[in-house]
Amino acid sequence: MRRLLLLAIFLALPLAVALPTAARADAESEIARGNNAFAARNYTQAITFFSNALQQGPLSTNRRAYVYLRRGRAYFQNKQYQLAAYDHQQAVRLNGQYYSAYWNLGLDYERLNRLGEAVDAHSQAVRI
Numbered sequence: 126m127r128r129l130l131l132l133a134i135f136l137a138l139p140l141a142v143a144l145p146t147a148a149r150a151d152a153e154s155e156i157a158r159g160n161n162a163f164a165a166r167n168y169t170q171a172i173t174f175f176s177n178a179l180q181q182g183p184l185s186t187n188r189r190a191y192v193y194l195r196r197g198r199a200y201f202q203n204k205q206y207q208l209a210a211y212d213h214q215q216a217v218r219l220n221g222q223y224y225s226a227y228w229n230l231g232l233d234y235e236r237l238n239r240l241g242e243a244v245d246a247h248s249q250a251v252r253i
Contacts, residue, residue, distance in 0.1 A: 148181055148182040148183060149183055150182075151182055152177075152179075152181045152182025152183075152184055153178075153182070155174045155175070155181060155182075156174070156175065156188075156191075156195075159171045159174030159175040159192075159196070162174055163198070163199055163202075166202075168199040168200075168202040168203045169203060171195070171196070172196055172199045172200060172203070175195055176196065178192050179192055179193075179196075186219050187219070187220055189219055190215075190216040190217075190219035190223055191216075193212045193213070193215040193216040193219065193226075194212070194216040194223065194226050194229065196212050197209045197212030197213040197216065197229060197233070198229060200212060201229065201232065201233060201236075206233050206236040207233075207237065209229070209233045210230060210234065213226050213227075214230060217230060222253055223253075224249075224250045224251075224253040225250075227246050227247070227250035227253065228247060228250040230246040231243045231244070231245075231246035231247035231250065234246055
């Protein structure tokens with residue numbers, strides 16, 4: 126019985142490894158689609174693709190920070206500044222050395238008339 130259990134685990138192992146890899150590939154595909162939509166100035170569609178990427182795959186911490194940064198930029202372009210600020214805060218939380226996230230967070234705060242926080246975010250971007 127024990128041998129059978131070990132054999133079942135051994136046979137299932139490649140499947141267990143393949144699932145995260147496939148999910149990661151799906152997430153990367155959504156990121157590419159989001160970048161293409163952003164480049165075409167279809168920001169609403171870009172937001173959808175970036176959101177899908179965040180939900181689908183096991184992305185590295187830095188890759189997740191990148192997706193939050195890109196989705197935040199799309200929200201900013203759609204004049205959804207509060208949502209943009211949230212995403213840029215998430216990018217900073219995931220990667221505290223991400224100067225682009227700090228810079229964009231400062232832009233969000235400017236649009237939200239939170240000028241002190243805007244100066245702080247831009248200063249942090251410059252320090253990095």
